[in-house]
Amino acid sequence: MSAVRRYPIKESAAKRIELAKLLRKITMKNKISIITIRNRPEIQPTLARFAGEIDHSGGETLRMVSTPRVVSVEIDSKNEKKLTSKMTDRDIIHRRDNLAEINVEFLDSDAPGLLAALSTELAMNGISIQEVYSTEAGPMNVSEEQEGQSVVAETSFIVFQDDALKAYQALQELSEE
Numbered sequence: 001m002s003a004v005r006r007y008p009i010k011e012s013a014a015k016r017i018e019l020a021k022l023l024r025k026i027t028m029k030n031k032i033s034i035i036t037i038r039n040r041p042e043i044q045p046t047l048a049r050f051a052g053e054i055d056h057s058g059g060e061t062l063r064m065v066s067t068p069r070v071v072s073v074e075i076d077s078k079n080e081k082k083l084t085s086k087m088t089d090r091d092i093i094h095r096r097d098n099l100a101e102i103n104v105e106f107l108d109s110d111a112p113g114l115l116a117a118l119s120t121e122l123a124m125n126g127i128s129i130q131e132v133y134s135t136e137a138g139p140m141n142v143s144e145e146q147e148g149q150s151v152v153a154e155t156s157f158i159v160f161q162d163d164a165l166k167a168y169q170a171l172q173e174l175s176e177e
Contacts, residue, residue, distance in 0.1 A: 019117045023175035024152065025105040028168045030161050031077040032061060032101050034131060036094040037087060039071050046086050047071065054079060061101065063133050063156070074101070074131065074158065099130060100164030102157045104171060115155060118171065122157060125170040131158035 037043060047064060054062040061076040070093060075083055084092065104118060115134070122129055133156045159167045 019111060019114050022106045022111055022114060023104060023171075024107060026168060026171050026175060027103045027105075028100060028164055029059075029061065029076070029103070030100040030164055032099040032158065032161075033075055033077065033080050034096045034099060034158065035073045035075065035080070035083065035092060037071045037073060038091050038093055039066060039069055040091070043071060043087075043091065047073070050083060050086060053082070065133070072131070074133070074156075096130065098161045099158050100161045100167075102159060102164065102167050102171060103154055104157070105152060105154050107152060117174070118155065118157070121170050121174050122159070122167055125166060127159055127163050127167045127170065129157050129159060132156070133158075 037047075044066075051062060051064070054060045056062070059076075060079055061074060062079065063074040065072045073083065106114065115132075119129060119132070134153065136153045157167065
């Protein structure tokens with residue numbers, strides 16, 4: 001005797017199409033590094049001062065995620081040396097270079113399965129996700145057909161630079177379904 005789980009294929013495809021309609025914009029940026037820094041009391045003020053030097057409007061990248069033990073810093077190659085010059089060799093635990101950021105902007109950050117659909121699409125295309133960052137930008141101006149879905153959120157997938165174009169194309173194809 002065998003048990004077979006019946007997977008709702010038609011419903012799953014319809015859900016995928018609905019999720020794809022939430023995607024607004026996909027962008028890509030290369031020459032990204034992630035530096036893992038030991039989180040000591042003197043590191044936080046140093047990173048706060050450094051953050052003030054970054055020109056986000058000029059396309060520079062800086063994202064930080066802090067835990068009690070480490071701070072993970074995503075940074076563009078232009079500012080990487082400036083950051084590491086403010087740290088001791090003892091502070092820098094790990095460094096990953098040759099990365100790229102695929103940024104996906106979408107409506108309705110509460111849609112069940114959206115992040116799973118995006119990461120599954122990347123996995124099905126052989127893309128290894130190195131890091132994921134998500135933020136919610138809040139209410140934005142949207143078209144009439146998107147009324148009621150005015151919260152914009154962004155998720156950044158950090159992938160190997162060699163896989164960036166393939167990752168971008170996979171998510172772009174998903175958004176066109």
